[in-house]
Amino acid sequence: xxxxxxxxxxxPCWKTGxxxxxxxxxxxxxxxxxTRIKEPLQTIKELASYLLDPYIEPMxxxxxxxxxxxxxxxMALVSGFDGEDAWHxxxxxxxxxAISVNEAARCLxxxxxxxxxxxxxxxxxxxxxxxxxxxxxxxxxxxxxxYAPFLTMVAPLxxxxxxxxxxxxxxxxxxxxxxxxxxxxxxxxxxxxxxLSDATLFQVPSAMDYxxxxxxxxxxxxxxxxxxxxxxxxxxxxxxxxxxxPRNVTVEAVFxxxxxxxxxxxxLWELDCQDEGHSLGTVLDMAEAIQEYLALPxxxxxxxxxxxxxxxxxxxxxxxxxxxTVEVWEGIFLYKNESDITxxxxxxxxxxxxxxxxxxxxxxxxxxxxxxxxS
Numbered sequence: 001x002x003x004x005x006x007x008x009x010x011x012p013c014w015k016t017g018x019x020x021x022x023x024x025x026x027x028x029x030x031x032x033x034x035t036r037i038k039e040p041l042q043t044i045k046e047l048a049s050y051l052l053d054p055y056i057e058p059m060x061x062x063x064x065x066x067x068x069x070x071x072x073x074x075m076a077l078v079s080g081f082d083g084e085d086a087w088h089x090x091x092x093x094x095x096x097x098a099i100s101v102n103e104a105a106r107c108l109x110x111x112x113x114x115x116x117x118x119x120x121x122x123x124x125x126x127x128x129x130x131x132x133x134x135x136x137x138x139x140x141x142x143x144x145x146x147y148a149p150f151l152t153m154v155a156p157l158x159x160x161x162x163x164x165x166x167x168x169x170x171x172x173x174x175x176x177x178x179x180x181x182x183x184x185x186x187x188x189x190x191x192x193x194x195x196l197s198d199a200t201l202f203q204v205p206s207a208m209d210y211x212x213x214x215x216x217x218x219x220x221x222x223x224x225x226x227x228x229x230x231x232x233x234x235x236x237x238x239x240x241x242x243x244x245x246p247r248n249v250t251v252e253a254v255f256x257x258x259x260x261x262x263x264x265x266x267x268l269w270e271l272d273c274q275d276e277g278h279s280l281g282t283v284l285d286m287a288e289a290i291q292e293y294l295a296l297p298x299x300x301x302x303x304x305x306x307x308x309x310x311x312x313x314x315x316x317x318x319x320x321x322x323x324x325t326v327e328v329w330e331g332i333f334l335y336k337n338e339s340d341i342t343x344x345x346x347x348x349x350x351x352x353x354x355x356x357x358x359x360x361x362x363x364x365x366x367x368x369x370x371x372x373x374x375s
Contacts, residue, residue: 045156065111076181078146080105094200095364096226098170104145113339120328121150128211140210142168142199143217146177160189167194200229207237214245220343221322223369248327251284255317278316283360306361321346
């Protein structure tokens with residue numbers, strides 16, 4: 001996915017007393033060479049623990065994630081902004097593009113997304129411990145990138161007896177770098193295995209061992225990246241009660257006139273319930289569509305999902321937008337425009353032929369996309 005980079009902001013401390021002093025020392029370490037951090041794993045653990053604060057402010061999320069990125073980039077020798085030509089190349093899966101080493105590294109800096117998925121993973125492991133008492137929780141992590149952040153940030157909060165991770169990655173440079181970072185941080189006891197393979201085709205050894213499947217391989221409106229194909233391949237192999245992160249992704253379609261926007265077109269990116277336009281409702285519910293697809297008696301081929309609605313009247317449709325919502329875990333969401341993976345997709349409708357219906361279809365092709373058509 002395309003990861004926008006926000007300019008760094010040094011956040012003021014939101015803790016007091018001892019906690020404030022500790023946070024300030026961790027944050028100020030960012031200006032010092034990596035060699036000054038004697039215990040990087042402890043630093044990551046303490047920084048990550050702050051992200052679990054339910055009242056954390058966005059500016060503090062951002063400062064913490066930027067500091068973690070600095071540590072990871074110096075230890076793994078991958079920043080997301082330089083490196084060999086191969087680090088800039090996406091990799092084609094059977095359906096969907098796996099993003100490059102550099103782009104995956106930059107995605108850590110999509111700070112609210114990283115925070116929400118981190119919280120989701122932490123909460124899911126706790127729930128898995130309750131659901132499977134006395135067992136070491138086994139996590140299958142599909143598409144880990146060069147930092148494997150939801151291992152390297154989450155594992156320090158547990159013991160190796162509590163949780164184990166298996167990495168699955170199509171990009172050899174990403175997997176090699178992730179292994180290096182895990183080793184440098186001293187997290188090898190948490191790593192069960194690492195597989196270099198296309199997750200849309202991979203056959204999972206000892207598949208019934210896994211309690212939790214994690215994959216963050218998506219872009220807005222589920223376009224381009226291979227999340228859907230990964231889940232269609234992996235879920236049928238795993239235990240029926242496996243926990244999944246994210247729990248769901250939904251896409252809503254909205255038609256609107258420019259006059260619907262209280263701030264004009266500049267307000268499009270803040271479109272909310274005061275600027276409702278004409279919503280068709282949810283045109284793609286990933287969890288439901290996967291369940292329906294896997295229940296088909298015969299494979300449906302490339303067509304994953306299709307739906308048709310009556311076309312709104314011309315007076316309601318200057319523009320068309322797709323709103324993406326990610327349910328990471330219960331009570332943990334990414335709403336439209338809160339992350340690069342929930343950016344709006346907008347089209348001006350000045351070239352539509354006369355029509356009665358609007359059609360949506362999602363195809364499992366090289367670069368998947370929720371296609372819009374009329375009839």
